[in-house]
Amino acid sequence: MKLILSVTKRCNMRCPNCLWILEKGDFFNKDDMSLQDAIDIVEYYKKNKLKKVVLQGEGEVFLYPHFEEIYSYFLKSKISFDGMTTNGLILDKFLYVAKDVGLTISLDGYNSQSYIKHRGGGESQFNKVLDNIREVLKVKDRKKITINCIVSSVDYKKIPGMIALSESLGVDCMRFGNYHPIAGDLRPLFNTDKNIVDFYKNIISKNDYKVDITLPGLMNTGKKKFKCSMLKCKNVGSEGFYSPCCHISTDVKYGSFPNESKKLAEFKKQFRNAKKISDLPLPCRLCPRLFKNRIIFNKDSKKWSRKLL
Numbered sequence: 001m002k003l004i005l006s007v008t009k010r011c012n013m014r015c016p017n018c019l020w021i022l023e024k025g026d027f028f029n030k031d032d033m034s035l036q037d038a039i040d041i042v043e044y045y046k047k048n049k050l051k052k053v054v055l056q057g058e059g060e061v062f063l064y065p066h067f068e069e070i071y072s073y074f075l076k077s078k079i080s081f082d083g084m085t086t087n088g089l090i091l092d093k094f095l096y097v098a099k100d101v102g103l104t105i106s107l108d109g110y111n112s113q114s115y116i117k118h119r120g121g122g123e124s125q126f127n128k129v130l131d132n133i134r135e136v137l138k139v140k141d142r143k144k145i146t147i148n149c150i151v152s153s154v155d156y157k158k159i160p161g162m163i164a165l166s167e168s169l170g171v172d173c174m175r176f177g178n179y180h181p182i183a184g185d186l187r188p189l190f191n192t193d194k195n196i197v198d199f200y201k202n203i204i205s206k207n208d209y210k211v212d213i214t215l216p217g218l219m220n221t222g223k224k225k226f227k228c229s230m231l232k233c234k235n236v237g238s239e240g241f242y243s244p245c246c247h248i249s250t251d252v253k254y255g256s257f258p259n260e261s262k263k264l265a266e267f268k269k270q271f272r273n274a275k276k277i278s279d280l281p282l283p284c285r286l287c288p289r290l291f292k293n294r295i296i297f298n299k300d301s302k303k304w305s306r307k308l309l
Contacts, residue, residue, distance in 0.1 A: 002082060003045050004054045004235040004246055007033045007070065011059025013087055015108075015119045017150075019182050020058065020249060027249070028059050033238045035066040039073055041236055041257055052082040058238055058250070062090050075100060085148065087119070088129035091136055098136050102144040104175070105133055109149075110161030118155070133169055144172045151216065152179035152186040156196060159203060159215070167210040178216035178288035180247050188286055191218035204295060204304045213297040216288060226280065228289055231268050244268065248283050 009031040020027040042053060053074065057064060061084060064070070074081065081101045088105040097103065109115025112123040119125075137145055147169070149162045159176060166174035178188045189196050200215065230245040237243060237250025240257040244267045255261035267281050274280045284290065296305050 001045065001049050002052045002054065002233045003042065003050055004056065004233050005033075005038065005041060006056050006058045006061075006235075006237045006250065007038055007066075008057040008061065008064040009059050009238050010057065010063035011087075012063060012089055013060070013120060013125075017118060017179075017186060019180065019247070023182065023249060031238050032065055033240070035069050037240065038066070038070050041240075042074075042077075042079065044258055045234060046077075046079075050079075052080045054082045054246075055084055056246075060087055060089070062086055062094050067094070071097065088132050089125060091129075091132040095136050095139055098139040098142040098145065100143065102146065103136065104146040104148045105129065106148045106150075107162070107165075110158060110165040114155075114158050114161070118150070130169070133171065137170055146173040146175050147171050148175050148177065150177045150179050151189065153189055153193065153196070154186060156189055156199065159199075163209060163211070163213060171211060173212040173214065175214040176216050178219065180288055181286050182247060182283050188219050188288060189216060191220050200295065204297070207297070207302045207304065209297055210299060212299050215295040217294045219286065219288075219290075226271065226274055226284075226290055228271065228284070228287075230289060231271060244281075245283070245287075245289075247287060247289075 009027070009029050011028045014021060042050070055061060055070070055074070061067065083102040083104060084097065085104040085106060088107070091105070107115065107129060108118040109126065112126040115126040116122060133145070133147070136142065147162070147166050149158070151159060162176070163174050179186050181187055191197065196218065200218070203215065228245070235243045235246055235250065236257055239250065241250040241252050242254040242257070242260055242264055243250040244254065244264060253261060254264040270279070270281050271284060277285050297303070298305070
């Protein structure tokens with residue numbers, strides 16, 4: 001069993017396409033889970049076959065006031081981390097984490113203009129994140145460093161620029177994700193869009209990339225069988241509330257630790273019983289996790305796999 005534990009609602013960015021802001025404008029605040037509550041939740045699930053923990057924030061995890069303490073607790077308890085994701089702005093203060101945990105830095109832009117369009121801020125923030133990536137890559141015996149970029153039907157053409165940037169930095173992996181349109185006007189990538197399919201074919205026609213690459217799977221609305229590993233996880237937010245998934249904001253309606261609500265059980269049951277897209281819970285109907293046909297490039301073998309176009 002995997003625990004996804006969000007320990008803070010603090011964030012030092014206000015990305016224009018952030019799902020949480022689009023859902024609730026004042027989502028980010030200074031709500032933090034107490035250190036003791038965080039430890040108690042982990043200890044509770046350790047008794048229930050806990051295998052991995054994803055330590056994150058409902059904003060920026062490194063802003064959690066007790067980060068060093070909870071991190072130290074995890075290491076002493078020999079709990080397996082399943083990576084950590086950060087916006088990279090204050091990564092320079094936490095470089096030591098790279099020795100124990102694979103880090104994913106959300107960048108979403110290959111130059112200051114594309115970065116600002118998706119993540120807000122300014123050129124100085126973009127440059128700061130790049131500097132911090134360069135510094136974390138110098139950490140001796142570090143774990144895997146990945147750059148993450150979310151793409152939608154209006155900005156997928158930034159993929160080559162992102163690959164080039166990741167190659168110039170020397171990271172291990174450039175990973176792209178499909179936009180999850182729970183809120184806002186952006187749309188994900190569909191396999192019915194010929195322009196997108198042709199664009200993908202051009203990307204995978206080359207095999208001389210210097211980084212591992214993961215392209216997002218294209219949405220297929222004709223799918224009739226549904227699986228989701230997220231629904232097997234325990235997703236607990238900074239206020240102790242549950243959520244079915246890390247793409248859905250935690251809410252008291254789903255229960256408060258350690259008591260899951262009937263609404264959470266009903267959500268999972270509706271998903272399991274779905275026979276077509278329209279039968280799924282609304283937030284799941286265009287979720288990228290439904291479509292596992294990610295297209296992956298390995299820089300060592302120089303081969304693409306899962307060419308499911």
